[in-house]
Amino acid sequence: MSINNLTIHETKEALKEGKFSTEELVDSYIDHIEKIDPKVDAFLLKCLDRAKDQAKKIDSEKQNDTCSLSGIPYALKDNICTKGIKTTAASKMLYNFIPPYNADVYERLNSMNSIMLGKVNMDEFAMGSSTENSAFKVTKNPWDLSTVPGGSSGGSAVAVASDMAAFALGTDTGGSIRQPASLCGVVGLKPTYGLVSRFGLIAFASSLDQIGTFAKDVEDTAIILNAIAGHDPKDSTSLDLPKKDYTDQLKNGTKELTIGILKNYKAEGVQEEVQTAMDDAIAAYKSMGAKVVEVDFRYFKQALAAYYIIACAEASSNLARYDGVRYGFRAKDYTDYIDMYYKTRSEGFGSEVKRRIMLGTYALSSGYYDAYYKKAMQVRTVIINEYKKIFDQCDVLLTPTSATTAFKIGEKMNDPLQMYMSDTFTVPINIAGIPAISIPAELDHKGLPIGLQIVGPVLGEEKILQAAWALEKHFDFRKNQPNL
Amino acid sequence: MEYEVVVGMEIHAELLTKTKIFCSCPTKFGDPENTHTCPICLGMPGVLPVLNKSVVKYAVRAGLALNCKIANFSKMDRKNYFYPDLPKAYQTSQYDRPLCLGGTVNINVNGKTKPIGITRIHIEEDAGKLLHESSDGTLVDVNRCGVPLIEIVSEPDIRGPEEARIFAEKVRNTLEYTGVSDCKMEEGSIRFDVNVSVREKGSKELGTRTEMKNLNSFRALERAIKYESKRQIIELKKGHSIVQETRKWDDVKGISSAMRSKEDAQDYRYFPEPDLVPIVISDDEIKKAKDQLPEMPEAKKERYMAEYNLPEYDANLITSTKETARFFESTVNLCNHPKQVANWLMVDIPAHLKEKDLTMDTIPFSPEDLAELINLIQDGTISGKIAKSVMEKMFDEEGSPKEIVEKHNWAQMQDTGELKSIIEKIVQDNPKSVSDIAAGNKKAYGFLTGQVMKATKGKANPQLANKIIREVVSKKIDE
Numbered sequence: 035m036s037i038n039n040l041t042i043h044e045t046k047e048a049l050k051e052g053k054f055s056t057e058e059l060v061d062s063y064i065d066h067i068e069k070i071d072p073k074v075d076a077f078l079l080k081c082l083d084r085a086k087d088q089a090k091k092i093d094s095e096k097q098n099d100t101c102s103l104s105g106i107p108y109a110l111k112d113n114i115c116t117k118g119i120k121t122t123a124a125s126k127m128l129y130n131f132i133p134p135y136n137a138d139v140y141e142r143l144n145s146m147n148s149i150m151l152g153k154v155n156m157d158e159f160a161m162g163s164s165t166e167n168s169a170f171k172v173t174k175n176p177w178d179l180s181t182v183p184g185g186s187s188g189g190s191a192v193a194v195a196s197d198m199a200a201f202a203l204g205t206d207t208g209g210s211i212r213q214p215a216s217l218c219g220v221v222g223l224k225p226t227y228g229l230v231s232r233f234g235l236i237a238f239a240s241s242l243d244q245i246g247t248f249a250k251d252v253e254d255t256a257i258i259l260n261a262i263a264g265h266d267p268k269d270s271t272s273l274d275l276p277k278k279d280y281t282d283q284l285k286n287g288t289k290e291l292t293i294g295i296l297k298n299y300k301a302e303g304v305q306e307e308v309q310t311a312m313d314d315a316i317a318a319y320k321s322m323g324a325k326v327v328e329v330d331f332r333y334f335k336q337a338l339a340a341y342y343i344i345a346c347a348e349a350s351s352n353l354a355r356y357d358g359v360r361y362g363f364r365a366k367d368y369t370d371y372i373d374m375y376y377k378t379r380s381e382g383f384g385s386e387v388k389r390r391i392m393l394g395t396y397a398l399s400s401g402y403y404d405a406y407y408k409k410a411m412q413v414r415t416v417i418i419n420e421y422k423k424i425f426d427q428c429d430v431l432l433t434p435t436s437a438t439t440a441f442k443i444g445e446k447m448n449d450p451l452q453m454y455m456s457d458t459f460t461v462p463i464n465i466a467g468i469p470a471i472s473i474p475a476e477l478d479h480k481g482l483p484i485g486l487q488i489v490g491p492v493l494g495e496e497k498i499l500q501a502a503w504a505l506e507k508h509f510d511f512r513k514n515q516p517n518l
Numbered sequence: 519m520e521y522e523v524v525v526g527m528e529i530h531a532e533l534l535t536k537t538k539i540f541c542s543c544p545t546k547f548g549d550p551e552n553t554h555t556c557p558i559c560l561g562m563p564g565v566l567p568v569l570n571k572s573v574v575k576y577a578v579r580a581g582l583a584l585n586c587k588i589a590n591f592s593k594m595d596r597k598n599y600f601y602p603d604l605p606k607a608y609q610t611s612q613y614d615r616p617l618c619l620g621g622t623v624n625i626n627v628n629g630k631t632k633p634i635g636i637t638r639i640h641i642e643e644d645a646g647k648l649l650h651e652s653s654d655g656t657l658v659d660v661n662r663c664g665v666p667l668i669e670i671v672s673e674p675d676i677r678g679p680e681e682a683r684i685f686a687e688k689v690r691n692t693l694e695y696t697g698v699s700d701c702k703m704e705e706g707s708i709r710f711d712v713n714v715s716v717r718e719k720g721s722k723e724l725g726t727r728t729e730m731k732n733l734n735s736f737r738a739l740e741r742a743i744k745y746e747s748k749r750q751i752i753e754l755k756k757g758h759s760i761v762q763e764t765r766k767w768d769d770v771k772g773i774s775s776a777m778r779s780k781e782d783a784q785d786y787r788y789f790p791e792p793d794l795v796p797i798v799i800s801d802d803e804i805k806k807a808k809d810q811l812p813e814m815p816e817a818k819k820e821r822y823m824a825e826y827n828l829p830e831y832d833a834n835l836i837t838s839t840k841e842t843a844r845f846f847e848s849t850v851n852l853c854n855h856p857k858q859v860a861n862w863l864m865v866d867i868p869a870h871l872k873e874k875d876l877t878m879d880t881i882p883f884s885p886e887d888l889a890e891l892i893n894l895i896q897d898g899t900i901s902g903k904i905a906k907s908v909m910e911k912m913f914d915e916e917g918s919p920k921e922i923v924e925k926h927n928w929a930q931m932q933d934t935g936e937l938k939s940i941i942e943k944i945v946q947d948n949p950k951s952v953s954d955i956a957a958g959n960k961k962a963y964g965f966l967t968g969q970v971m972k973a974t975k976g977k978a979n980p981q982l983a984n985k986i987i988r989e990v991v992s993k994k995i996d997e
Contacts, residue, residue, distance in 0.1 A: 115564045128563065135557050137564065236563040240792035269566050270794050348792055351598050354607030355561045359658065371602055371656070398598070398787035407789060 037062040038197045039515075042106055042254040045200060049105060056105040060089035060149060063107045067151065067198045070518055073179065075171045076192040078112050079120055080152040088149050102257050104147035109199035111190050112153040113160055114245065115234035116140050123236045124168040125158045127356045127363045127382035137234025138266045139203060139245050146261055151199055154189025158384045159353065160210055160238040162186050163456045166447055167386045174443070175218060176516035177482050181440035184214030187248070191218035194248045196518055201258050202248040207238050208341050209435075209460025211246045212472035216435035216485025219474040219511060221502070223247045223255050224460075226493050227467035228273040231266030237352040239345035240271075242464040250512065252473065252503040256280035259495065275493075283496045288324035288504045291497070294428030297328050302458050305438045311475040311484045315432060318508040324501075329424045329431065333417055337462035340413035342454060343397045343406050344465075349387075350394030356382060389450065414465050421466045425491040430501045432488055433459050435472040439482035459487060469495050471502045474511040483511070520719040521754075523747040525682045525712055526674035526727075529689055530667050531699040532644065532707040533576045538664035539643045540567030540610065545666070547705045551649070551659040559664040561605030566793050569594070573666040574617065574797055577641045578807050580668055580698045581618030583814060584636050584689070588804045592617045592640075594791040599784050602658055603646035611642035611669075613788040617797065623672075623692070624816070625684045634685050635673030642667050668698070674713065674724060679743035683736050686710055695840045696812060703735050710739050715760070716750045725750070726760040730767045730774060742767040746774050818843055826856035835864050841878030845885055852889035855896065862888060866906065870913045883912045891919040898979050904928050930979040937970075937978055938986050944969045945990045956995045963987060 037059055040048065048054060054062075064082050071077050085107060092105045110116065113123040115133040117140075122128045136144070143150070157167035165173045165188025173188045175181040176196040183192045187204030191214035194202050204211045206224035215222025224246045235245055247258040260281065265274040295316060300309060320326055358364035358378030365377030383391070397406035424431060436456060446453040463470045470489040478484055486505070490498040538545055541558035557565045581588050595613035621636030644665040649657045670689060676682050690708055693699040701708040710733040715725035728746060733739045746767075750760050762780040767773075813821070815837045822833040837843045842863055849859045871877060891908055894900045900908065900923055911922045923929055931937050944966060945952060954962040963984070970983045 113564075121563070123563070131563065133557070133562065133564070135562075135565065232564075233566050234564045237793075268568060270568050271792075347789060351596050351608050351787070351789070354598060354600065355563070355605060357600060357602070357607060359602050360560060360605060361562065375600055395787065398789055400785045400787070403787075403789075 036066075036197070038066050038200070040200070041250045042103070042200050042257050045106060046102065056089040056092045056149075057086070059105065060085050060107055060151075063151060063198065063200075070176075070196050070198055073518060074174045074176050074183075074192050074196055076154050076173050076189040076196070076198060077109070077152045078122060078124065078155050078168075078170055078189070081119065081150055082152070085149045085151050088147075092147055092149075101146050103143065103261050105149060106200050107149045107151050108143070109151055109154045109190060109193040109202040110140065111156050111187050111202070111204045113156060113205060113236040113238075114140060114203060115236065116150070116153070119153070121153065121236070122170070123159050124156045124170055125383065125387070126169040128236075128361075129169070129363060131362050133234070135234060138231035138268060139262045140234065142262055142264070148261075154193050154202065156189055156204075157186035157210075158387050159236065159349070160186040160205055160207055160243075161349070161386050161390055163209070163213055163453050164441075164443075164446065165189065165214070166443065167384055169384055172443060175440045175482075176518055177219060178440065178480065180442055181482065182217070182443050182445075184217035184436070184440065186210040186214075187222075188214050190248045191215050191220055191222065194218070194220045194250060196516060200250070201254060203245055203258075203262070204248055205235060205238075206244050206246050206460075206464065207242045207345060208464050209457045211248065212435050212460050212470060212485070212487055213456065215248055215472045216474070216487075217440040217483065219477075219483030219485070219514065219516070221247075221249045221252055221255050221471065221473050221506075222485075223249075223259065223471045223495075224463065224469060225259065225263065225495060226273075226469045227464075228271050229263050229469070229493070229495070231264075231269040231272045233266055233268040237348075239348040240352060241348060242341075242345055244464070252471070252499055252506050253281065253284060255471065255502075256284055256499050278496070280495060280499055283500050284503050286500055288319060288322045288501060291319075291430065291501055292325040292327055292428040293319050293501065294327055294329040294424055294431040296331050296431070296433055298330070298332075299433055299459075302334055303437050303455070304434055305478070307476070307478040308434045308437065308439070308484050311486060312432070312434060315475060315486055315505055315508075318505060319432075322504055322508070327428055329427050331420060331424065331462070333413070333420060334458050334462065336413050337417055337465050338454065338458060340410040340417070341457070341461040341465055342393065343410035344414065346390045346394030347397045347407050347410075348394065350391045350398065353383075353387065353391055358382070386450070417462055418466045421462075421468060421491070425494070429497050430488050430490050430494065432486060432501075435459060435485035435487040439478045439480065439484055463489055468492055469498055471498050473502050473506050473509075475505075475509045476511070477514055483514075521716045521747075521751050522719045522721075523678045523743065524674050524715045524717060524724060524727075525676035525678070525743055527670075527672045527676065527682060527685065527713070528711040529670040529672075529686065530709045530711070531580075531670070531693050531701060533573060533666040533668060534697060534699055535570060535572040535576060535666055537570060537572075539570050539573050539641070539666035540664055543664065547702075547707070549661065551657070552661060554661045555663070559605070560660060561607075567610060567791075569794055569797070570666065573641055574799070575807070576666070576698045577617050577639060577668050578799065578804065579696050579811060580670070580693060581621065581639050582804075582808050582811055583692045583696045583698070584618075584621040584623055584639065584670065586618035586621030586636055586639055588618055588799060588807075589615065590800065591615065591796055591798055593796040594794045595788050596791050597642075598787045601645070602656070603648050603663070605646070605660065605663055609643060609645065610791055610794070612640035615796075616640035623685060623688055625681065625688050627681055627684060632681070634675045634681075637671040637673055639668050639670050642669060674715075678747070679740040682712065682743050683740045686736060686739055691815060691838065695815060706734060709734050712739065712743055714743055714746045714750070716747050716754065726762050728760065728762065728774075729764045731764065733767060735769075738767065738769045741769070741772060742774060745772060749774065815843075822846075822856075826850065826860075828856060828860055832857070832860045832864060836860055839878060845878060845881070845888075848885035849888045849892075852886060853892045853896070855892050858892050858895075859888065862892070862909070866909050870909065874913060882915050887912060887918055894919055894923060898932070898981070899923065899929050901930060901976060901980060903976055904930075928977065930977050930982075931974055932979065932982075934982070934986070937974070937983060938990070940973055940978075941966075941970055941983065941986050941990050944973065945987070945994055952991055952994050955991055963991075966991070
């Protein structure tokens with residue numbers, strides 16, 4: 035096993051025992067990135083010299099044992115702002131944008147001396163489920179280079195899955211962390227809305243966006259969450275709660291837990307091997323002493339419809355600021371400011387972004403607002419209540435993350451509806467603002483990872499981590515490694 | 519046929535908060551372009567707004583002063599439109615749940631009180647400014663982006679240009695009084711939009727309205743409504759109908775012209791601002807804000823009439839601006855002659871201010887100085903006439919009234935002996951006056967007093983001079 039295959043907690047242990055230095059650790063990652071990234075195309079920008087300097091400094095100042103993430107190399111999704119470092123949201127619109135400020139999460143990781151290796155690929159403005167909507171490159175799934183890594187945080191998932199980073203941060207608006215985590219065989223957590231500050235996250239849909247984690251195991255996930263969760267006065271929607279240690283209850287087992295299973299989940303076009311993985315998981319929970327109950331969620335269809343209305347409506351407004359006036363891309367040869375807007379936005383945005391801006395603009399238009407946006411917000415309330423009912427009956431809910439394993443590059447690009455359907459199990463979670471984690475279970479017959487999702491009530495992170503840790507022990511998925 | 523002019527108004531006023539509504543940039547006016555900016559008010563990717571609490575505080579105060587109900591729950595919304603002076607391409611404003619609802623403003627028209635309804639007051643952010651420069655094309659100044667505004671919307675209760683002006687003045691005074699806005703017209707910190715329509719007198723239906731935006735003086739407001747209502751009446755008399763549209767008021771030419779029709783009106787696609795949480799205000803907080811409200815002009819006027827015995831006319835004038843009222847009260851606290859203090863503040867002081875292009879804010883002397891001047895008159899040190907000259911020197915900043923009187927040797931002659939010898943000489947020199955008085959013509963006293971004042975260059979105390987003249991003359995007659 036190589037250095038860069040270790041988890042965070044294994045790496046910290048090894049650093050503490052002096053098995054290698056931070057510099058050696060970072061060098062190992064750099065070598066690996068240089069070898070592997072040309073195959074998978076995860077990175078949009080590598081900050082390797084900077085990472086090396088930082089590692090040397092940490093070694094010389096002996097800072098690597100001061101806290102849980104010091105010296106740990108990671109990758110950042112390119113919609114998270116980094117002061118002085120290009121942040122593009124994988125859009126031509128921001129191809130040259132260098133923020134003069136840091137995202138709150140990046141600030142927190144900096145203060146812990148974590149080492150940022152680079153910015154990773156994504157669907158443009160986080161709109162997509164395959165990372166094929168990036169304006170710059172197509173990222174490949176390390177388990178099969180002809181398939182997509184999922185999206186929109188495909189780069190983050192691939193960086194962790196192919197050992198190019200010990201962990202990564204991504205963002206999840208409708209499944210953009212959990213679905214790529216599932217397709218790439220890593221652990222992905224979307225926290226409760228408001229638990230992690232959105233300051234410095236380039237907005238897609240403000241009321242749904244949440245920053246979360248990609249990690250090699252559940253324990254690492256808890257460690258990273260400890261670092262990035264917390265109140266931020268710069269984000270009005272950030273929750274002001276006492277600090278928690280998410281590793282505390284991690285290994286408590288599942289004897290006390292009631293696991294909910296959806297009666298009707300198979301109806302959502304779930305691949306047979308995914309169903310088998312679900313059955314395995316249910317059996318495992320029962321054998322570990324957990325109580326398993328059937329619960330009902332009736333609104334997959336409505337949730338998906340409401341999601342695409344709310345997300346697109348907010349996006350149409352959030353992305354209106356990219357007008358070529360102050361920063362980023364501006365079209366050449368325009369006659370007046372209106373013409374400058376038209377040309378800049380026509381040339382600067384990709385087709386999926388334009389599709390969603392148009393959908394959202396339409397949904398908010400006078401005469402349509404009540405039928406679309408208002409109705410979608412009412413559906414949102416119904417879904418929130420539905421989950422409240424579910425969590426009256428169980429502690430956590432177990433579902434597939436994605437109905438299928440990774441699909442081929444190009445397969446769904448001309449069928450946006452098919453692409454939108456790949457978010458069926460993840461989207462309702464964002465609508466309700468609740469936390470969910472995806473953990474890898476097994477490989478299908480093509481050797482592609484199957485992920486399962488564990489959902490909790492608002493601020494139920496401890497419970498889902500606890501349930502996920504136990505299931506992870508059962509599946510022991512890390513015995514499988516992609517062959518690169 | 520007789521027509522009635524119906525006006526509804528929207529008044530935008532910038533709030534006097536130190537910092538902007540969603541970031542900590544200063545709101546100061548007049549600094550070099552783009553010096554009060556940050557990633558938040560520049561609308562950069564990924565930044566978030568945080569609502570400035572003082573904005574809510576100031577807006578609540580304005581709402582209470584205009585007799586509105588303060589909403590326990592209100593929220594911010596986005597008003598979406600593209601324009602280069604609007605960095606986010608949406609203005610964060612309030613749509614269906616404004617902060618203040620249903621107020622009234624009592625205005626005084628021809629001696630009668632008339633209530634004008636306030637529909638709502640909401641908070642929002644100002645936009646930037648475009649600078650059209652011939653050499654560099656059009657440039658944007660973002661300093662004003664995010665300066666907090668309140669928009670006060672009136673009911674269509676206003677009838678005609680004069681009422682509109684009186685209403686606007688009343689609102690401005692109220693905002694100034696409560697310290698909510700400095701209402702500096704020349705800096706654009708208060709702007710008026712008007713909706714004008716006309717209808718047959720007695721009709722209950724409203725006519726089709728036109729809108730004129732961003733009128734920035736009372737004069738422009740009054741003239742624009744006068745012109746536009748006349749135009750509409752002429753159109754109607756010709757048998758034409760009025761087109762609902764936005765019209766541009768050209769203050770130089772004194773005409774309005776069509777700008778945008780209703781069909782071209784923008785669809786702002788309002789929706790709740792997801793980056794901010796709702797504004798929740800408890801009844802307790804509203805009560806506290808009410809208790810902290812300063813005394814309003816009307817209440818102050820009543821009090822001045824009762825407490826200081828001022829005539830209504832005086833009380834009205836003195837309370838018309840906060841600064842004058844403050845100056846009045848400070849002065850009266852130092853010298854207990856309210857009517858005289860009021861006289862100075864109504865006549866001489868405004869005349870000097872106007873001449874020197876000053877305001878009550880920039881007046882070069884203090885209430886202590888005015889009190890001292892009045893006391894000098896009261897104790898007979900100077901005459902009322904001399905006092906006017908002292909006031910002039912006070913505006914020239916020559917020092918305190920006492921110093922000025924001393925410097926110019928303007929104190930009245932208090933030395934009875936010296937005055938008596940001057941009077942004896944004048945009586946001696948004017949035997950005709952003495953014989954006139956002896957014959958019963960009392961008017962001759964006036965002539966003698968005049969002579970005395972002339973000889974003493976006005977410094978003789980008139981009462982004292984009169985007394986001595988009478989003594990000297992009657993002695994003369996007795997001789």
